[in-house]
Amino acid sequence: xxxxxxxxxxxxxxxxxxxxxxxxxxxxxxxxxxxxxxxxxxxxxxxxxxxxxxxxxxxxxxxxxxxxxxxxxxxxxxxxxxxxxxxxxxxxxxxxxxxxxxxxxxxxxxxxxxxxxxxxxxxxxxxxxxxxxxxxxxxxxxxxxxxxxxxxxxxxxxxxxxxxxxxxxxxxxxxxxxxxxxxxxxxxxxxxxxxxxxxxxxxxxxxxxxxxxxxxxxxxxxxxxxxxxxxxxxxxxxxxxxxxxxxxxxxxxxxxxxxxxxxxxxxxxxxxxxxxxxxxxxxxxxxxxxxxxxxxxxxxxxxxxxxxxxxxxxxxxxxxxxxxxxxxxxxxxxxxxxxxxxxxxxxxxxxxxxxxxxxxxxxxxxxxxxxxxxxxxxxxxx
Amino acid sequence: xxxxxxxxxxxxxxxxxxxxxxxxxxxxxxxxxxxxxxxxxxxxxxxxxxxxxxxxxxxxxxxxxxxxxxxxxxxxxxxxxxxxxxxxxxxxxxxxxxxxxxxxxxxxxxxxxxxxxxxxxxxxxxxxxxxxxxxxxxxxxxxxxxxxxxxxxxxxxxxxxxxxxxxxxxxxxxxxxxxxxxxxxx
Numbered sequence: 212x213x214x215x216x217x218x219x220x221x222x223x224x225x226x227x228x229x230x231x232x233x234x235x236x237x238x239x240x241x242x243x244x245x246x247x248x249x250x251x252x253x254x255x256x257x258x259x260x261x262x263x264x265x266x267x268x269x270x271x272x273x274x275x276x277x278x279x280x281x282x283x284x285x286x287x288x289x290x291x292x293x294x295x296x297x298x299x300x301x302x303x304x305x306x307x308x309x310x311x312x313x314x315x316x317x318x319x320x321x322x323x324x325x326x327x328x329x330x331x332x333x334x335x336x337x338x339x340x341x342x343x344x345x346x347x348x349x350x351x352x353x354x355x356x357x358x359x360x361x362x363x364x365x366x367x368x369x370x371x372x373x374x375x376x377x378x379x380x381x382x383x384x385x386x387x388x389x390x391x392x393x394x395x396x397x398x399x400x401x402x403x404x405x406x407x408x409x410x411x412x413x414x415x416x417x418x419x420x421x422x423x424x425x426x427x428x429x430x431x432x433x434x435x436x437x438x439x440x441x442x443x444x445x446x447x448x449x450x451x452x453x454x455x456x457x458x459x460x461x462x463x464x465x466x467x468x469x470x471x472x473x474x475x476x477x478x479x480x481x482x483x484x485x486x487x488x489x490x491x492x493x494x495x496x497x498x499x500x501x502x503x504x505x506x507x508x509x510x511x512x513x514x515x516x517x518x519x520x521x522x523x524x525x526x527x528x529x530x531x532x533x534x535x536x537x538x539x540x541x542x543x544x545x546x547x548x549x550x551x552x553x554x555x556x557x558x559x560x561x562x563x564x565x566x567x568x569x570x571x572x573x574x575x576x577x578x579x580x581x582x583x584x585x586x587x588x589x590x591x592x593x
Numbered sequence: 594x595x596x597x598x599x600x601x602x603x604x605x606x607x608x609x610x611x612x613x614x615x616x617x618x619x620x621x622x623x624x625x626x627x628x629x630x631x632x633x634x635x636x637x638x639x640x641x642x643x644x645x646x647x648x649x650x651x652x653x654x655x656x657x658x659x660x661x662x663x664x665x666x667x668x669x670x671x672x673x674x675x676x677x678x679x680x681x682x683x684x685x686x687x688x689x690x691x692x693x694x695x696x697x698x699x700x701x702x703x704x705x706x707x708x709x710x711x712x713x714x715x716x717x718x719x720x721x722x723x724x725x726x727x728x729x730x731x732x733x734x735x736x737x738x739x740x741x742x743x744x745x746x747x748x749x750x751x752x753x754x755x756x757x758x759x760x761x762x763x764x765x766x767x768x769x770x771x772x773x774x775x776x777x778x779x
Contacts, residue, residue: 278666278667278668278703346607353622363636364638371699382639408602414599416599514706514707514709
């Protein structure tokens, strides 16, 4: 194991090596870092991951296309619907399938609800790392629970939704469900106001977050960072706008950008993104048409998944998952199973700048910087 | 703004939440704790957990005909089926062995989606803990069998739709089986 960093004296002072994780609550999973410190300052950091490696890609290469869908839920288990979306989009590209109008709307509605769930969870846990112990997290969870209850009613499961199908979705939303979503959307801004009063202007929070873990736009772009971490650095890049996949180009929403790229900006960009998601939801709820929820061509494959054989070729589909660009690369050789299946996990790639952000910071800051990247180990290690 | 005003405002939010939680209702910021296991929340109809087999009439008359589609399509391969044979050694269109490993099942619901005979559905029970080791979670066909009434109880809308579908199919079959009335020859 090449895990040992050489300890040497620098400027006459001792360098201390600290092992952090993998079993530590603030690593958000099983993540390990070896931190080189000089006094309180971080001089080097090496992330070590792979503790949650489950052979996701290899398993998927031995399964029919439809059976991979529940496995994608387990990638980023905080918002399974975004993973479903990415995978469904890729296979639809591969097999050139159309998605009915209503299904597109249902997809956007569910994906945006999942984004809200993800962002409030992340903010809650990040504040937890900062020492605002569990109060903001539980306020966030109170709201999250309403959305998860809706997910359970519609998809059958709170977290492992398995809701998307190629060319549509599994179940239609009834008028009652739509009314519930309306209610959630209507109530949410009041909660966000309260949440912001709770901590956004808190002096302690500001002191600990502002100018900590600064990520310059140049470094972020060079390292391929995506998602709220990139946008907090002021780079306007959102795949919903760039690609306009599904029907996102029809909605009117803004891309919130940060100025400095510090931990505070990453926190605040997420709150603003929730507001934009609410805007998308409002528009989608107002415009949702009646109609089919599944492409007629794929209806027989629901009963016979093994007969679904996309033509020979390859496709790369990507979505703006709440964590960044989530991409799926699938190569088909005309059999019921993909020949190659690869996931571009945003959590993994966003981790690459962790050392860059932590250098020169205090030990306690490393925890919040890690929290502000928003990693999920299910996706990082796969 | 005075230094510390942000902290003070935040504290007021927690105080307000603490006080109002006593008189507000559950959905509006009130206390929402459920005293499990004495109290239970009602599960949504579409909630899915672990699969079970449906029977009509007696418990040994499960609808399953051992076609093996769910066994093949199950992503973690937790289903094992063996077809029964009759006295002459012909396949009897019912399972001799139908095991589901509950410890392996990932609750995806693909088995209920692919089943062409409306015989396997996802259950609402989740309290399956046992101290007898992992093998006790492998359920045989007797342990998996549930009556159609039970299915109607946990998932009323879905069961009604399935019953309707089966009834029309049966009527059609009957209509096809009865010979047409003989025509008079002149």
